[in-house]
Amino acid sequence: MKNKGLLFILSGPSGAGKGTVVKELVKLPENEVSVSVTTREPREGEIDGVHYHFFTVDKFRKLIDENGFLEYAQYCENYYGTPLAQIEKWLSEAKNVILEIDVQGCRQVKIKRPDAITLFIAPPSMEVLEHRLRKRGTEDEETIQKRLNTAKSEMQKAGEYDYVVINGPIEECVEDVLAIFKAENIKAQNAESINI
Numbered sequence: 249m250k251n252k253g254l255l256f257i258l259s260g261p262s263g264a265g266k267g268t269v270v271k272e273l274v275k276l277p278e279n280e281v282s283v284s285v286t287t288r289e290p291r292e293g294e295i296d297g298v299h300y301h302f303f304t305v306d307k308f309r310k311l312i313d314e315n316g317f318l319e320y321a322q323y324c325e326n327y328y329g330t331p332l333a334q335i336e337k338w339l340s341e342a343k344n345v346i347l348e349i350d351v352q353g354c355r356q357v358k359i360k361r362p363d364a365i366t367l368f369i370a371p372p373s374m375e376v377l378e379h380r381l382r383k384r385g386t387e388d389e390e391t392i393q394k395r396l397n398t399a400k401s402e403m404q405k406a407g408e409y410d411y412v413v414i415n416g417p418i419e420e421c422v423e424d425v426l427a428i429f430k431a432e433n434i435k436a437q438n439a440e441s442i443n444i
C-alpha cells in the first residue's frame with residue numbers, strides 16, 4: 249500500500265464521455281473525484297455540490313482572491329475551477345484523486361504538480377462527438393457549435409498527455425483507464441518501497 253495518493257487528470261472534449269467514465273471509476277473506494285466550481289448554469293438533473301458547485305461570477309472571483317483554486321480556466325464563456333480543499337486530504341489518505349478538467353487547467357496543474365498523471369479521453373471520431381452532444385439535448389445550437397469548435401482545438405493537444413484513451417464502447421474505455429490507474433499505482437508503490 250502506498251503512503252501517498254496519485255493525482256490523475258482526465259481531459260477531453262465536451263461530449264467525449266468523461267463524465268460517464270468518472271461515474272464508473274468512483275464506484276471503487278480507492279478513487280475520489282474532485283467536484284469543480286463553475287459559473288455556468290446547471291443542466292437539467294445536475295445537483296449543486298454533486299456535479300459541480302454552482303457559483304456566481306462574484307463568488308468565483310472571491311475564491312480566486314483567497315487562493316482557493318489549484319487551477320481555474322475560462323471555457324466557452326464560463327469559469328471553471330478546481331477547489332484546493334479536499335484534494336490534499338485525499339492524497340494524504342493514499343487515494344487516487346481524479347480531476348476532470350480542460351486542457352488549459354491540465355497545463356496549470358502540471359506546473360504546480362509535475363507528478364500528476366494525465367489522460368486524454370478522445371471520442372472515436374468528430375462525427376460521434378457531434379452525435380453525442382446532440383443526443384444529450386442539453387445545449388442549444390450555438391453552444392453545440394462553440395463546443396465542437398473548442399473540441400477541434402482540444403483534439404490537437406492530445407499529444408501533450410501521458411495517455412490517450414479512445415472512448416468507443418464505454419466498458420472498454422473504463423477498463424483501459426483502470427489498467428492505467430493500476431499500472432501507475434504499482435509503479436509508485438514499487439518506487440516507494442525501493443526508495444527511488
Ligand code: 5GP
Nearest residue numbers: 262284320321323328329330348349350353
Ligand atoms: P461542462 O460544461 O461540459 O460540464 O464542462 C466543460 C469543460 O470544462 C469540460 O472540458 C470539463 O472537463 C471542463 N472542466 C470542468 N471542471 C473544470 C475545472 O475545475 N477546471 C477546468 N480547467 N476545467 C474544468
